[in-house]
Amino acid sequence: MDAVALTKTLLQFDTINPPGRERDCAHHAGAMLQEWGYKVEYHEYADRRTSVIAQGGGNDEKKPLCLTGHLDVVSLGTRKWAHDPFSGETAGDKLYGRGSSDMKAGVAAILIAARSMANKLSGTPGVVIVLTAAEEGGCIGSKKLAETQLLGKAGAIIVGEPTSNYPFVGHKGSIKFNASFRGVSAHGSMPHLGENAVYKAARAVAKLEGFDFKARKHPIMGEPTLNVGTFEGGSGVNLVPDLAKIGVDIRTVPGVDHKKIISRLKTLMGKADVEVFSDLPPVWTAPDDEWMQRVFEICKPVLGRKPKARTATYMTDAANLLKVYAGAPTVVLGPGEAQMAHQTDEYCSMERIGEAVAIYEALIDDWTTKSN
Numbered sequence: 001m002d003a004v005a006l007t008k009t010l011l012q013f014d015t016i017n018p019p020g021r022e023r024d025c026a027h028h029a030g031a032m033l034q035e036w037g038y039k040v041e042y043h044e045y046a047d048r049r050t051s052v053i054a055q056g057g058g059n060d061e062k063k064p065l066c067l068t069g070h071l072d073v074v075s076l077g078t079r080k081w082a083h084d085p086f087s088g089e090t091a092g093d094k095l096y097g098r099g100s101s102d103m104k105a106g107v108a109a110i111l112i113a114a115r116s117m118a119n120k121l122s123g124t125p126g127v128v129i130v131l132t133a134a135e136e137g138g139c140i141g142s143k144k145l146a147e148t149q150l151l152g153k154a155g156a157i158i159v160g161e162p163t164s165n166y167p168f169v170g171h172k173g174s175i176k177f178n179a180s181f182r183g184v185s186a187h188g189s190m191p192h193l194g195e196n197a198v199y200k201a202a203r204a205v206a207k208l209e210g211f212d213f214k215a216r217k218h219p220i221m222g223e224p225t226l227n228v229g230t231f232e233g234g235s236g237v238n239l240v241p242d243l244a245k246i247g248v249d250i251r252t253v254p255g256v257d258h259k260k261i262i263s264r265l266k267t268l269m270g271k272a273d274v275e276v277f278s279d280l281p282p283v284w285t286a287p288d289d290e291w292m293q294r295v296f297e298i299c300k301p302v303l304g305r306k307p308k309a310r311t312a313t314y315m316t317d318a319a320n321l322l323k324v325y326a327g328a329p330t331v332v333l334g335p336g337e338a339q340m341a342h343q344t345d346e347y348c349s350m351e352r353i354g355e356a357v358a359i360y361e362a363l364i365d366d367w368t369t370k371s372n
């Protein structure tokens with residue numbers, strides 16, 4: 001079985017999140033890894049929300065190389081698909097399906113590279129393959145996994161998210177929170193008897209629009225951003241609303257202190273119940289890092305030019321994995337098409353899947369046979 005055929009197989013597992021149900025897909029991948037000689041463990045943070053951790057090789061001199069991808073995919077959306085999202089239809093070089101680009105092609109490429117390198121890992125630093133549940137919508141699977149001992153060690157990380165095989169040196173961090181503003185209800189004809197929660201929320205939103213991060217612009221990632229994504233309040237036009245809620249999405253760059261930002265925002269918004277439901281740091285490896293330069297060299301013949309330092313626009317599991325693999329240089333590099341992620345009629349290029357296998361094999365070989 002090659003990586004294209006394996007991508008088709010993985011597409012047939014319905015891992016749409018929510019609800020997720022990654023277990024069958026995880027066990028399918030885990031069984032293969034086990035057959036190829038890897039030591040496989042599973043982690044379930046909730047029923048059927050299964051992640052896989054597989055170790056191959058390993059020695060005391062150098063930490064293994066981590067290759068990671070997520071097993072869940074996003075919902076099909078409301079628009080009708082012209083191609084079946086689960087059967088792996090192809091047309092020309094395109095392989096269609098929900099999760100083809102984001103990121104079952106990446107997972108398949110990781111698995112096929114793991115297979116071809118399996119019998120070369122004994123006595124070397126080796127590899128650790130981490131396939132996660134519940135990446136979409138908050139990286140919950142990797143967050144829970146990072147709280148266990150199962151991840152072991154890793155000295156560098158490859159995240160197989162869709163980049164058209166272009167190596168990205170990191171991505172922004174994120175803070176997401178809801179804030180609730182309380183008031184006192186009264187009849188709409190006598191607003192002076194109440195306290196209007198919508199006014200409180202509106203004043204807070206106006207302040208958020210002008211929020212100054214006081215952050216230095218990052219040379220590659222640029223500025224941090226803030227977006228008020230939701231606003232709700234009130235239960236009837238003839239009532240003074242006693243509750244209003246907003247949802248805020250912040251994207252940060254290296255150098256921004258999340259704790260300080262949250263505390264400044266709380267002060268700015270005034271009296272509100274703030275619930276931070278996602279808090280993930282940015283991921284960044286200096287482009288002149290020695291290993292990143294090796295990655296650039298290995299990608300160069302495939303891309304036809306030496307890569308430049310660029311970062312991904314989306315979040316990845318690396319933000320959580322780095323809590324355990326602290327300081328590991330991290331590249332986001334995978335065969336999917338980034339602009340296809342979460343789209344109707346999502347597809348990936350089959351040629352790129354093959355290229356990704358070759359790149360991953362070369363990176364594993366480089367990591368496990370070079371002395372430093």
Ligand SMILES: [Zn+2]
Nearest residue numbers: 070102103161
């Ligand atoms: Zn993804």
